[in-house]
Amino acid sequence: MNIQTQIRRTAAEEALLEACAVRADGLPGDARVREKRARAVELLKRGLPNRKVEIWHYTDLRRLLSAVPAFDPTAHATPREPLLAGAAVLPVLNGVAGKAPVPAGVTATSLAERLADGSEAALLEPADAHDTVAAVNAALAGDGLALDIAAGAVVEQPIELQNVHAGGQAHTRFAVRAGAGARATIVERQTGEGQALVSSVSHLEVGEGADVAWLIVQEQPAETTHLGQINVRIGKDAKLTLFVMNTGGKLVRQELRLVAEGEGSKFRLRGVNLLSGETHCDVTMVLDHAAPATVSTEIIRNVVTGRAEGAFQGQIRVARDAQKTDAKMACNTLLLSDEGSFSAKPELEIFADDVACGHGATVTEIEGDHLFYLMARGIPEKTARGLLVKAFVAEVIEELEHEPAIEALEARLDAWFAEHG
Amino acid sequence: MPAVQETIEQVRKIDVDQYKYGFETLIESDKAPKGLNEDIIRLISAKKGEPEWMLEWRLNAYRRWLTMDEPTWARVSYPKIDFQDIHYYAAPKSQSGPKSLDEVDPELLRTYEKLGIPLKEQEILAGVRTAGEPSTVDGAGEGDNIYQSGRVAVDAVFDSVSVVTTFKKELAKAGVIFCSISEAIREHPELVRKYLGSVVPPTDNFYATLNSAVFTDGSFVFVPRGVRCPMELSTYFRINEKNTGQFERTLIIAEEGAYVSYLEGCTAPQRDENQLHAAVVELIALDDAEIKYSTVQNWYPGDTEGRGGIYNFVTKRGDCRGRNSKISWTQVETGSAITWKYPSCLLRGDNSRGEFYSIAVSNGHQQIDSGTKMIHLGKNTSSRIISKGISAGKSNNTYRGQVSAHRKATNARNFTQCDSLLIGNECGAHTVPYIEAKNATAKFEHEATTSKISEDQLFYVMQRGIPEEEAIALIVNGFVKDVIQELPMEFAVEAQKLIGISLEGSVG
């Protein structure tokens, strides 16, 4: 009784498949890698997801991805100053990894090598039929970086994975493995110039007892589409702080897919989305508490101005065996414009009974009481509003236990407010 | 074994087959052949003596339905329903519009007696007994059911048809129309044509569209301008016939300044096969009107192995069409194998208010995916959602709720509290809120928690000498209290008992 209609491909879908066909031969990879790529292309042939696909509910990629620029062989991207002074910068320029010194205890290999010999073929497998970000990247990425952090290594110098484009298309993969007991701070910078389609997929393994801070700083130009994804596995008694800051981009999808797979692991997500202009920014997190006694807290703060659209989907899943899970999620939004919008879908999916899970979500204006208090001290309304909005976001940044990172991110915050606040 | 562990063991052993209302009534019935096509729809319409426009409305819905897909987004799974293997019309044979209870099949009356509905209160119908006076007819034994407290007008729907409506005359005096929807289509076509499908359009969703094509009966309430309905109105639904779908349609209209409180109860006999129930309820509140709609849903949930039970796929929506109007949904969901139900409010009128209070208890193999939608369209609209989910056995219990503020919904306010309690380690509790704001003056607050009954609380209560099962009941009742107190008082007592029975083995 159903009328099956073959839906016509959009121009962007055609362009994407065209790019896959053109790129296929030039990308490194053995038979296994080629097979994975072929499967990713098959997935893309089924079309881009629309809002009926639950995990794309707030980002109708089929509608929103209006154009896919061609690869630009003449594009010349240049490295940037690192977010944190003194960091070891490992640049990937227009999807091609450069060479740079790394701190002791860390080994860096170009991903092209590991694809060529097939040793990282497994990374190219999308999670499921709707894992479009991974599929796009698997089909089109030919390079990136693999970092191995030795067991027990305490890497004081921050490492910045700097993904810079100069228009066209840029697809990059990062694979980072932190050995048992290792400690490191990694910045994932996403930036560039001009109109582009960027996909960047990262993999992070946090070994037993390791302690990693990973900061994603996305500051793409206003005409760039950014499809980001990080896949994380957190080992026994390991600790991960993931910080995400989105301030740019035209169409941004940032996926955080995490598995707390080791007993006693601790995960902390802090997110700041500063949305302005015409940007559409969607942060989607899926967190599996797969082992007992795992703890997580997630706090996302959003500020929406102009005609920006924002969304946060946060799904916490607690497996039957993951007793004593403690998971708390909060998503707070200040909607400052009547032309902007924000949607939140904090989700709990719980199969274990001995848990303490909760989430809260708010969408509000600035608190009237607070504004009055500041004004009663002589601070003019505009300044007072600015202070409060900044404080709303700064609170999350200040939870990072890394002074230089707090300073650098707050400087970004000030710059954003100077321009859009 | 720690107390909670013991409870888990007991819950595992729960005999859902003890479903208290699982008897079958042996009465002759008049059934349409199985299957669905335009002829069946013509037959239903003819049986009801409907005018041509109604038949056309149904046929249009049917043709639309043929082009639609069953929704799959809810967290429920079940084998594909064969919509051709269902009887779309069944009626007790003797029924042909009873003028009084004497004309009703005595078997039917006995059914309602078993259900605790005192349809035999002929003294009330005859006007012998008035408000508040105790009935002299009904014995003790059933003392605690609400329908004996007097002032509740009942419309009883048996399989596909409304068999009797009580208190009609007294309500008519106040100007209130309370009758079956079939009767309303015949007697008040202008009202039905004006409002039917105006909240849930016939094209709304797969099940609502099916309902629009094949609905057989249901209740109709019209409370005119300025009238406060003098008593609680109630409908009791029961599915009896095998392989019968029940597709009732309820339409409630409160004109300017009117008020009505409406109660809905449901049961079904135990059967191995699943039975389909796809109702549509539409509420319309004009300026300053208020509608309070309470449900105690206790359809047969299936047995311990998950066999049988009702598929409850219901579309309920209220339209706060007027300024300062208010619609309040309260539901206690303990039955059905699958519940797919989102009583919603369209907050169109400025200053209108929507409320949703829910208790959803799942046990055995039950699957619940329920919640609400609060759609803020007018200025200064407010809504409040309190949802309490309790999962036990091997059940899955999902809260799914949407709160949205549209561009022009200045000062929209929502507060949502959504709590889940898990009893045992084989069940699931899920929370899926959708919070969508397009207006900078909106203020939405959502909170959700999931936990188990705390050992500390249980210990404390038991230390005071309260046995475990009672202690759990006490804690669970505390957990759902915010919602129970929204129910009309007599209903609240019944609801609390029902929750107890549904969790039998853990809360006795």
Add this chain to the structure above:
Amino acid sequence: MLEIKNLHARIAEDGTEILRGVNLTVKAGEVAAIMGPNGSGKSTLSYVLAGREDYEVTEGDILFNGGSILEMDPAERAAAGLFLAFQYPMEIPGVATMEFLKVAINAQRKARGQEELKIPELMKRVREAAQSLEMDMGMLKRPLNVGFSGGEKKRAEILQMKLLEPRLCVLDETDSGLDIDALKVVADGVNALRSPDRAIVVITHYQRLLNYIVPDSVHVLYKGRVAKSGEKDLALELEKNGYAGLVGEAA
């Protein structure tokens, strides 16, 4: 300095009338106490003076240094020299107290056409003020009022008052929630601010605070009006006979 003339005010949201014709004059150099039972409108009066939007003035006027302030927003009133020490100072997460002081002081200086204070000078002033109030500088790094105890919050209010150098100080139930030692510190802080060109309005339910901040005049607010005015003895009288006696007299 402050002239309140036949002031009527109601809650904006529901129209409940709270102030029903308040008349009060406070001269420069004067310390005026406003007393009254719960619900008499004391806190409302303080909020209306500071310009809180939740209240609507329906009749009358407030003159500050001769000019009406009704059309001014809270920040403008503060810059003009009006300071309200809140009964319940708001906790403002994320805004460090020190940062807040800097912004507030400089905003007011700017509004008055003064130059901004340089950081070292600002720090010096803050340190001195904190010392006089026996406050720990560490507290000033914490977000404004967040996690402060009741006493700490009141001290922080007085600290701000010292630093902002207002012309008119309105203290709303500053004694509530303070133990006797804290009360003395706070009262000393207030007394140090007494000067011929500054007026202070002390709003309190109890006479206790007035043992430490001795008022020049006492006014009893009752049902939204000043029911009685007198000198400091009136406060003692109230302490002895309660408000009931006074109400009887007033009626």
